[in-house]
Amino acid sequence: MFVTGGAGFIGFHLGKKLSSLTSNLTIYDNLSSGKVENVKHLPNVHFVKADILNLKKLHSQEKADVIYHLAAQVVVPYSMENPIEDFETNARGTLNVLEKARKDDARVVFASSAAVYGNTTQLPTPETNGFSPDSCYGLSKVVGERYCNMYTKQYGLDITILRFANVYGPRCHGVIEDFLNKISRNPEQLEIIGSGMQSRDFVHVSDVVEALILSATSDVAIGETFNIGFGKTTTIIDLAKIILKILGLSEKTVITTTNVPWHGDIKTIWFDISKVKKTLRWHPKISLEDTLKELILERKMRG
Numbered sequence: 001m002f003v004t005g006g007a008g009f010i011g012f013h014l015g016k017k018l019s020s021l022t023s024n025l026t027i028y029d030n031l032s033s034g035k036v037e038n039v040k041h042l043p044n045v046h047f048v049k050a051d052i053l054n055l056k057k058l059h060s061q062e063k064a065d066v067i068y069h070l071a072a073q074v075v076v077p078y079s080m081e082n083p084i085e086d087f088e089t090n091a092r093g094t095l096n097v098l099e100k101a102r103k104d105d106a107r108v109v110f111a112s113s114a115a116v117y118g119n120t121t122q123l124p125t126p127e128t129n130g131f132s133p134d135s136c137y138g139l140s141k142v143v144g145e146r147y148c149n150m151y152t153k154q155y156g157l158d159i160t161i162l163r164f165a166n167v168y169g170p171r172c173h174g175v176i177e178d179f180l181n182k183i184s185r186n187p188e189q190l191e192i193i194g195s196g197m198q199s200r201d202f203v204h205v206s207d208v209v210e211a212l213i214l215s216a217t218s219d220v221a222i223g224e225t226f227n228i229g230f231g232k233t234t235t236i237i238d239l240a241k242i243i244l245k246i247l248g249l250s251e252k253t254v255i256t257t258t259n260v261p262w263h264g265d266i267k268t269i270w271f272d273i274s275k276v277k278k279t280l281r282w283h284p285k286i287s288l289e290d291t292l293k294e295l296i297l298e299r300k301m302r303g
């Protein structure tokens, strides 16, 4: 098995699970945002520090039966500032990984994103919504998906595309981590970027790992695209209030908003997950309310 981007947030959790299931796991990551701590304690793992843009290096790796392709430039505002780099990593990098899959005749699971839908009015959003990305990140993921479709159609590769909503859990990055960092620096004030009325569909990383593994092992997943979310949307201001309540800071911390969203931001992410529930028999088990407390505690313990 071969995991690109395995030193990142989702990759860490996937690697942990896979290393308990197989003794033949390669994690391939250039550590641009990933951390070596995320892989070094895993048993049965061969770690390769390299770039997916290095096709020669990719081809020189041992033959893989399954490739989980997670490596990506994942930051939306960064993609707007650096569209070429974003395209290189997410579009050309995906094409390179697909070439390795073609050479190995490997099964592929590709990590795509809610960003491919952009600001859609169809809420909750089903997979049939169509592409309308509002960021360079979303567009480069569309290109990655399109190449996956092409490799399925023309080369007969077994590929599954998973569009993730907002994934959270231990070691995550993103809005929850950002809020906790801000509060620990200054518990008097919590600034939200944008109006706070933007909302997200939060899905726990352990549910995501289950979806990834099911996609690589279930015949009904081949050639399919699935939304992976919780199927519920939470405004960012409500998220801030829940976090402050857990921390016992509701009375102390003042929430402020910049009222200016970041470049390429989406107003609402809210997935229709009926297809994945029906076809793959996957359903999210962990709700945001149930786990935020645990997540905050775990983060405190890591220091």
Ligand SMILES: NC(=O)c1ccc[n+]([C@@H]2O[C@H](COP(=O)([O-])OP(=O)(O)OC[C@H]3O[C@@H](n4cnc5c(N)ncnc54)[C@H](O)[C@@H]3O)[C@@H](O)[C@H]2O)c1
Binding pocket: 004, 005, 006, 007, 008, 009, 010, 011, 028, 029, 030, 031, 032, 033, 034, 035, 050, 051, 052, 053, 069, 070, 071, 072, 073, 074, 089, 093, 111, 112, 113, 114, 163, 164, 165, 166, 167, 168, 174
């Ligand atoms: N976390 C989320 O909420 C979320 C939502 C939607 C989609 N996704 C997708 O899921 C995947 C994993 O996301 P994540 O949250 O774990 O991100 P992450 O940034 O934590 O992990 C990405 C990993 O890819 C590696 N990487 C980046 N460029 C590379 C390159 N050129 N060559 C080799 N390795 C490279 C990084 O070092 C990092 O370890 C990404 O494809 C992302 O677009 C994540």
